[in-house]
Amino acid sequence: MAELILKDITKDYGDGDVIKGINLRIPQGEFCVFVGPSGCGKSTLLRMISGLEDVTSGAISLDGKDITKVHAADRGMAMVFQSYALYPHMRVRENLSFALENINTPKDEIIQRVGAAAKMLQIEGILDRKPTTLSGGQRQRVAIGRSVVREPKVFLFDEPLSNLDAELRVQMRDEITRLHKRIGNTMIYVTHDQIEAMTMADRIVVLHDGVIEQSGSPLELYDRPCNIFVAGFIGAPRMNFIEMKVTDVKGDHIHLEHTLFQLRIPAGKHHVSIGQEVTLGVRANHLEISETDNADVIGVIERVENLGAESHVYARLASGEGLTVYKQGYFEAGDKDKIGVKIVHNKLHLFDTDSGGSIFVA
Amino acid sequence: MARLMLFLTRTRGVKRLHWTDWFSYSYLFLGVLLMFGPVVWMVMSSFKTETQLMEFPPNFLPYGQIERKIEGFENPLPLFLVKKGDYQGKILAQSRRVGILSHLVDPDDPDTLIKINVRDREPVKEFSLSLDNYSELFERFKFTTYLWNSIFITVVATLITLLTCSMAAFALSKYKFKGKLPALALIVGALMVPHTVTLVPLFLITKSLGLFNSLWGVILPAVASPTGVFLLRQYMLTIPDEILDAARMDKASEWKIYWRIILPLSMPALAVLCILSVMWRWNDFLWPLIVLFDSDKFTLQLALNSFQGQHDTQWSNLLAMTVLVLIPIATVFSFLQKYITTGTASSGIK
Amino acid sequence: MSTMSKTKVFFLFSAVMRLVEFPFRLFLKCFGMRNVAWFFLAPNLIFFGIFSLLPVILNIAYSLTGGSEILLNDRTYIGADNFSDLLQCEDYMDPNSCKEDLFWRSLSNTTIFVFLQVGMMVGFALITALILNRKIVARGFFRSVFFFPVMLSPVVVALIWKWILQRNGLLNAGIEYFGYEKILWLLERNWAFFWSVFVSVWMHMGFYALIILAGLQAIPKDVYEAARMDAARPFVIFRRITLPLLMPTMTVVMLLALIKGVQTFDEVYALTGGGPGTTTTFIIQYIYETGFAGSPRLLGLAAAVSLLLACALIILTTIQFIVKKRSANG
């Protein structure tokens, strides 16, 4: 079975490590998404898996076989590139069959496999056209088709949807997921868009500066981010962070203090010490707008995004932090209006400000 | 006509022609005359017979004397118009000329001989293209040999140039390797030192390789054109690396990537280099002049030059030959002129 | 080309290319994937080394030897004698007093020629480019009219003009029509020199006009529009906007013309043969005649002159690169 294992992978282009020791196990059939801000080394990692880039140190194995030194074409992987990288001078049909010709596949098998892939991706009608005459979505399909015909053990995608417009992106997202369900191969998908990651992945691997910050199922990452970076990266709108200080730990409650307000939150078995600097993380939908009298904290409205079914209210505290509050339905308010914000106490994240690590999730 | 005038004068918006427009069009008109005139003149002249060429002042169009086959005479006879005397206004054929007397016969009545002074008659001419100059090239001169030599050099040299330059450009644009920078620097350096300043050692090398007086001695020294490498490299840099990566994933060897992906995608640049190379080789003069001394090995350019060098220049055949040498380049140019001019303007290479 | 023969050509092409796959594999086996670039560089580098690099080195060696032997081994080392011979003059103002008087004469001929030729050529090229840059009808046609002589062979160009300039040629017919005496255009010193300049300008002007035209078209339209908004008159626009913005292009064109002009040989040699006398003998012809056409062949002397010329060209090209770089950087 196609189980991919990365062991202590590093990459150095000449001025310091870009990838700093990645350990990862991707089981057969998993749809694994690498997500992270651009420049964090996602493409580099993917290219090392594909064999297009050498690893500086570490080992890659597929099905228990060490493939670190195996040539890209012989690893049984196929890649879909960000720019599609279709061969502009070849017809779609030749684009699809090029790889098969290179491994001397018999002619009728080529025809049959190209036909099958074209049918699956609904590009039968454009087989005799050149890539330049195709729309973005069609090109995307051809690029995927090109990897499908090779029947690889592992599919690699490098930000394949980032050149499409929003609507097509949603549609193609769906199609790739369905493709995965249909053929069940291992897929590794790179994106900087956390929504793509959340909607498509079996498992998300969050990369940051060449290291894995956290890996897990989308909901795991959403509910229990293990540090401030992951918490901030996963979920939209972005999680709110407020720096506070632990003033007291009493029984099963913790007292937190901020220049503007105080908070008493229920604590689990987690250890915090008095005087510790912590960062409170709370998602927008766990904040409520209330009367200023019984609010936890009061802010000034900077901006309201009315999206129709829901509204995002951006407020700023007197101490400078911004807060995003989620509200169902319309929210009408003038700029500079004061609003009260209530914090839902049982949906809180507490991080150590210094290390960024998660202390607990309420 | 009025609409044409309107069209021609409608240049600066709705206003009438500005004096600068008059100046521009006069300049352009003169330009056309000066640039085209000489070539047209030469082409016209090449269709004239040797006698017509001697005429002074010369006629623009090739006018030849009409000749007529007359019964009782073996060769066709030239026709004359009689200007004086009893036969004034009649057109007669001259059978022969004795001193200042011309023996004429009436084409309708070939038996009576008419004798008149040569000054009292003038030749009857008509527009006629004489192809003799051309046919003689093939009969009397080794024109086909020269033509073959020129074609051989042009075609073979261009093919080799395209191959070696595109391979080098591929390496220099798509690979990272030790020694890339020195290789690039060397090529830039070579741009500074054209072959015209290394004739002596080049001559020696060609001789010691046994290529002296051989067409290969003309072909090989310039196939590693640094201009060509540069031109192609600049173009190949614009081909995205992802396409090569895609091909690598598709198990194409690097060689296959070169000829199946890079070459077809570099077609525009290859075409420019192809045209340049054809032009360079077809027109090449100094180096063949040094390498080839046997007239069997002469290219058209050398043959042209050596003909005109011979003491009394035989203009009739020379003109025809010049026209034939000019034709291939002129044809290429007239078909691809837009392409060539924009290509030259953007690359700055000739 | 018909599709049929097109596929045939492609088939042949791919068959040949497939064959090269074997030596390519062999190369990879011997040298590894790391050195794959050298496989592609090799053919070019081999030719380059033999016919471009080696000559540069050998040229220096040759310039230090004398005699008429061809092979370097047989030649005698004479140090810098070739150079001192070249430079030996009693009076530097008078070429006739020099040991190698022909060198000095060709040098001064070349200098005068280059000044006149570059001046005339760049001047006309500028005017032509400015006119072609206007809103004129049939611009493409006129552009081609001025450009096509660039493609012609120098020998052909020389013959075209020789035919016009010959004793009973078109030009003499013209001046006789206006009542003047026939002139032997190519046999009178000054006229011969003039016509060498003229013919070479005729031949190359279009190329430089095209480059200047490209430079003109690279000037952004909005700069002109801004100037027109500032109510600048056309002449002011030309002087204050077009010319300064065109300056980098003009400098490059000038240097390029200079570099090519110094190496003028083909068209003038075919037109005048360097004559009458040595009036139109330029430096390349001097090298050619000293090293190859004359007897004995003075290869050492020819190499020495080549070396001096190469130095001059390297300096000119370096300046050109610097100017080009600087104008590209802003």
Ligand SMILES: Nc1ncnc2c1ncn2[C@@H]1O[C@H](COP(=O)(O)OP(=O)(O)O)[C@@H](O)[C@H]1O
């Ligand atoms: N070929 C290369 N040479 C040198 N540095 C590179 C190269 N490719 C990528 N990098 C560097 O590696 C880092 C990660 O790049 P990449 O993997 O492309 O990021 P991502 O795909 O996550 O946006 C970046 O800082 C980039 O500058």
Ligand SMILES: [Mg+2]
């Ligand atoms: Mg990337």
